[in-house]
Amino acid sequence: EVQLLESGGGLVQPGGSLRLSCAASGFTFRNYAMNWVRQAPGKGLEWVSVISFSVGRTHYAESVKGRFTISRDNSKNMLYLQMNGLRVEDTAVYYCAKSWDTAMDDAFDIWGPGTMVIVSS
């Protein structure tokens, strides 16, 4: 079964850091670009970041550029999001999402159930 499972969410103070992880299974992870998408409580979807299938190329939303870092370990089928300098407005459910194909600009055909990040003092 194709599956993504996020972990690492929690409560953090403004200015703090958190590292999210996403475990992939059921497909050839190294062949696909991978993304993080977030959803603030009661709000719509916001794409956060993408990493190419072969490690090296990344792209970020302006709202997180310079604060968040996406990475992957193809040997472990893992995707990561290092979040530094967290702000109250980063509070959201964070979803890991698989690109439909190898392209970085693509639709998302598989999503994890999400992990909640709360930034609050």
Added chain:
Amino acid sequence: DIQMTQSPSTLSASVGDRVTITCRASQSITSWLAWYQQKPGKAPKLLIYKASNLESGVPSRFSGSGSGTEFTLTISSLQPDDCATYYCQQYNTLGLTFGGGTKVEIK
């Protein structure tokens, strides 16, 4: 970034009705548009990719059309299980963007 505008923001229809949701892009995205369905507390689910291609396993009552800047998602005969929020997403250009969502309710 390309702005995506959905309308309406909410709609209420009866079981069996034909329902149409519109998504407009601030510039041409050719056919690089996807539609998702999201139910409360759940992750989004891909329905349509490349504007009009039905994702595997999605009921045939869902269809997509359009190109350039204007797109539609149609549910040919609304079913109770279709109560959800629907989002469009452009993937023509990095800085991927979603529409604001359309909440579909049953009358």
